[in-house]
Amino acid sequence: MGRLLRKKDPSKKQKKSQSEDGASRDGNTSAVKGSSPPAIKKPYTPVSKSTVAKEKNIFDKSIQFLREVKVELKKVTWPSKKQTIGSTAVVLVIVAIISLFLGIVDFGLSGLIRAVLQ
Template identity: 70%
Template structure:
């Protein structure tokens, strides 16, 4: 199935630069802070209520989302001009004709060879 569309990041929200940390959890770039222990951070548990839980998407919802994504992707397509399309079509038809004639001749030749050997 098609992946989710990537959305552009809000320029007002800047990503913080990652700071390298050693095994003890200290900032390895700052020698002044090498001896200082990091402050303890408490993680709190916040239970999720049933109303806040996201409902599972139905088959129809997934289909509608897919069609929306298809519409967005089709707007990004650079469509060829009529002249380019006609030129490409002619090239394809000529190549198919040449290959079909070649394969027909090879088939007729091998069929004749097999008949000659079997008689």
């Protein structure tokens, strides 16, 4: 979920565009006129423990979750008042019909069981 808020790294676009310009992988750019020089790679330096991000605690995770919920709720298409009232009326009518049907079936089966047991 955290991926929703991250922005793309602009340096990735530059590396991709340089490789598409036709520069060879060995750094020889003489084949293409007017192309920019290849990017100079920095030597690898191991990451020290002090620069590694600390693990998020439960409070930070809760705040992040609530931010993501807010983003998702903005995407929801909420029904109008008229649609909500209409849907509620349909649900109430269906519940009344089903409860009436189940009551009649229960009454009939309980009478049938009494007749068989006597």
